[in-house]
Amino acid sequence: MFIASLLGGAIGDALGYTVEFMRLNEIKSKFGESGITDLKVDPISGKALISDDTQMTLFTADGILWAHMRCSERGIGTYAGSGIYQSYLRWYYTQTKRLPTEDDQVWLKSRIHERTDSILNYKELYVRRAPGNSCLTALGSGKMGTIEKPINNSKGCGGVMRVAPVGLFLHREPAHAFKVATELAAITHGHPTGYLSAGAFAAIISELINGKTIIESMMTTTNLLKGYKGHEETLQSIEKSIALADSSESPKQAIKQMGEGWIADEALAIALYCALKESNVKEALIMSVNHDGDSDSTGSICGNILGAAHGIEALDQEWINKVELKDLIVKNASDLFDLHECAFNGR
Template identity: 35%
Template sequence: MSNVPGTAAVPSPKSRIHGCLLGGALGDSLGYAVEFDSIAAIRSRFGPKGLQDFAALDGGSHFSDDTQMTLYTVDGLVEALEWANAGVGADANACVWLAYLRWLNTQGMSAPDPAPRPQQRWIDSQQVLRHRRAPGAACLSGLATGEMGTVHRPVNPDSKGCGTVMRSAPFGLIPHIPAESVYKLSSDAASLTHGHPSARQSAGVFSLLIHSLVQGRGLLEAAQLAADHVRSDAEAVPELRARLDAAIRWAGEAAAQGSETRALLAPEDLVRELGEGWVAEEALAVGLYAVLATASGGPTAPGGQAAAPAPAEHFKAAIAVAINHSGDSDSTGSIAGNILGAYYGEACLPADWLEALEAPEVIRGMADQLVAVTTA
């Protein structure tokens, strides 16, 4: 029996991988249109409810560096798995670092000698990924050092920007590895560019959340497991604990009331309680809140219980919450889209939104590569 409300079957691994990457790109793209706008400016442009749909964007929207770096994360993992499937050991984090160095080249920058010069791969020939879409300063500067940052030898030691979280969903999409390995892979990769503990811990927890969903757990269960991991970690930074707990608490209050009376946080209150999303733990909290708070529909199910919304309607509602605030709207939208795509699979992706998405064939191309090395 499915754990996905309103669907007949559990999504396949392929559907979850495609759903996660495409869903993240959709949330990123819609959020990128308002990334640097205040909520007042968003309302002035799109009306009291803010930006709700791609149809409101006359010129369409591009995806940002969030999707670019997520796809390069996929590529680094694919290369490591290709080596592993061939019987050759490879350092997964080194493969991801080399992929990020190739992404750095797409941004018109290169690491100094003696940093390696990675060989080109399929992803590097995709021109749509070579545009500069407001890349994060820490991602650029950390890679531009030419040093492979680690937990013990960090680059940007004080940076905890959301550039780690927004690229880390792919670590949770790798099947057949234990949760602690998912966390380590993700947090180690975060250290390539960001040295603050919250940057790597938030990325690791986000990947754990995706991993739990791919293993078949429900949204709230996966969120609680992620929060439990943080609570049990003696080294967890207090701000990450506080933001995750607040996201789950406020989402519970909203979802319990159903869609007809749902008391979603106003954008101003969301920013006050969870943050603007420019730093790692805030971006994770906002994206998670948006997903959980919109997870129930109206009181139409038997027994008067709030019914689950249709997957595509849930997706649209969650992305609207995730992007309409004064903050890093593309990153919070991307995180929400990753979560729902991993949970529902492709069933949640609105068809009209997919038609508006930039270069879906490139995203699907990378998804297919990950499918090929993980499900064969």
């Protein structure tokens, strides 16, 4: 399920990346009335290119491995401050070839969780695929944003689209996954909607791994969400996705009512709506990217959800084989699973 969730996200991301900045009518005039329905393969690499959403998700997963080992070694620390902020600084480096301070250079060296290989060895991660401004500016500031000391007032979807690995790794405790994901998103997104959408997304992934249905996972999550200050906008969007999925409104009109997905709660709501509305995974992913807005982020979040909910066998094998960095994604998910088993199951 760990592998399925991360591969599902990468597939949705790659499907949507081709049409990220296109309105629906432009998508239709280029790909036909059904919109984009297949992965577009890059002629140079022969792969369907992933974007910043999957790149950052991989840095989150790598950062969890790093933070968990560092915290265990020292007996103290938070995920955000003990490896994930540093992992995001590495991501910042891949995109800009810079780090905010000289002292940060140390994070580029081989670290505790890197026995044989480093995420920094993958050249595909250095390619800029429309990285989000909030992420770049916040990480470039040299300060780590927190909920207590917000780095900005951003509620873009850059915080939510990268936290599926938190839900996977901490699935035994959805409330903990929620909290940790809010802290990770707050590194770059200071508005409550920006980080609470991330918390909600991680908690949903957790509950899916625990065997709950999508709607049951959303119920646990809305109860957790209500305990946080500033939750109203995020809650409203999640509830709207449920009501619309339950209604006879056409997907095209329903998605319009939820927004365009550039904002965190809208991206989460569109992804949830598609996962609820369409039981066929391939069709749900196609639905999640064919709209006016941020197609790769809604596709990525939807793919993470569908993978966690339905498993690897529900994903299209041809799509799995086409997606860029497939081997790294599988390795990353497997490492996360192995560490989870070792840390929480004593294996």
